[in-house]
Amino acid sequence: xxxxxxxxxxxxxxxxxxxxxxxxxxxxxxxxxxxxxxxxxxxxxxxxxxxxxxxxxxxxxxxxxxxxxxxxxxxxxxxxxxxxxxxxxxxxxxxxxxxxxxxxxxxxxxxxxxxxxxxxxxxxxxxxxxxxxxxxxxxxxxxxxx
Amino acid sequence: xxxxxxxxxxxxxxxxxxxxxxxxxxxxxxxxxxxxxxxxxxxxxxxxxxxxxxxxxxxxxxxxxxxxxxxxxxxxxxxxxxxxx
Numbered sequence: 345x346x347x348x349x350x351x352x353x354x355x356x357x358x359x360x361x362x363x364x365x366x367x368x369x370x371x372x373x374x375x376x377x378x379x380x381x382x383x384x385x386x387x388x389x390x391x392x393x394x395x396x397x398x399x400x401x402x403x404x405x406x407x408x409x410x411x412x413x414x415x416x417x418x419x420x421x422x423x424x425x426x427x428x429x430x431x432x433x434x435x436x437x438x439x440x441x442x443x444x445x446x447x448x449x450x451x452x453x454x455x456x457x458x459x460x461x462x463x464x465x466x467x468x469x470x471x472x473x474x475x476x477x478x479x480x481x482x483x484x485x486x487x488x489x490x
Numbered sequence: 491x492x493x494x495x496x497x498x499x500x501x502x503x504x505x506x507x508x509x510x511x512x513x514x515x516x517x518x519x520x521x522x523x524x525x526x527x528x529x530x531x532x533x534x535x536x537x538x539x540x541x542x543x544x545x546x547x548x549x550x551x552x553x554x555x556x557x558x559x560x561x562x563x564x565x566x567x568x569x570x571x572x573x574x575x
Contacts, residue, residue: 378575387574388499390567393551418574430575450575456553458567459574460499471500474544474571 345414347398349389351421354431359415363435370412374442375433376450380423383463385472387420387429390458394418401452405434408448409441416449418459448485455482491516491562493524498569501545504538514560521547522556524566544571 348354360373402414417431432449436442461472496509518527525545529536539545548567549558560566 389574390496390498390548390551390569392565393548393567396551397553454575455572457574458498458548458569458572460570461573462499471570472573474573478575 345399345402346416347395347402348417349391349394349398350417350419353419353428354417356428356431356433359417359431360433363413363415363433366413366435369437370435371437372439372442373433373435374439374446375431376446377428378430378450380425380427380429382425383465384422384424385464386422386462386469388460388462389418389420393458397457398453401449401456404452405445405448409445410436410438411441411445412436414445414449416453418453418457420459451478451481451485454478493560493562494565496565496567498567500570501538501568505534519559519561520556521549521554521558521560521566524560525556525568539568545569546571 356375356377360375364370364373398416402416405411411434413435415431415433419429423429432446434442434446455478462469463472492511492513494509495512497505497507502508514524514527518524525539528539546569547554547556549560550565
């Protein structure tokens with residue numbers, strides 16, 4: 345498992361390649377990239393907690409699906425529109441597990457990883473409010489097995 | 491007992507502090523009791539941490555419910571619902 349919280353950008357294809365090459369039993373890598381929409385923002389996080397929180401989410405995914413390996417990269421600091429924010433890539437023997445685990449990890453990241461976005465709009469800076477729909481997205485996994 | 495408080499994002503800005511060490515009465519031994527204790531500091535604290543505000547808490551870097559116990563030496567972080575990803 346690779347978890348990185350960083351200011352630097354990342355390269356999707358090299359991250360996916362590194363995952364796929366690790367084990368010849370891997371038959372699928374599902375990946376998700378989150379991108380900054382519309383306005384520049386600053387991402388704050390809780391350094392002592394962030395990486396551990398992400399690892400816990402990945403462990404939870406591993407207990408539900410056959411995940412052979414996983415890479416999560418989340419950026420913080422100043423980001424511009426169209427910048428990449430987050431990468432989740434999940435390797436598995438088959439696509440079903442890879443797709444499901446990737447979506448699960450993203451949904452849980454949205455509600456459990458300690459990041460906060462502050463948007464820099466023309467009328468001033470403002471903290472982004474959490475969305476109830478993100479809670480709903482994470483909730484729907486509760487009680488689901490695999 | 492002494493605990494370390496941390497505040498993040500909008501809460502940090504509203505309170506004008508990123509954190510502090512605080513000495514607590516022994517009876518203040520849950521997250522909910524600590525939050526109530528801090529409300530006693532005045533209006534700024536009431537508007538930031540009052541019941542109407544959605545506040546999340548982590549004890550020793552682990553997200554917890556308001557019923558969670560706190561003990562001497564703990565790091566207790568208050569923050570708004572997270573918005574990463």
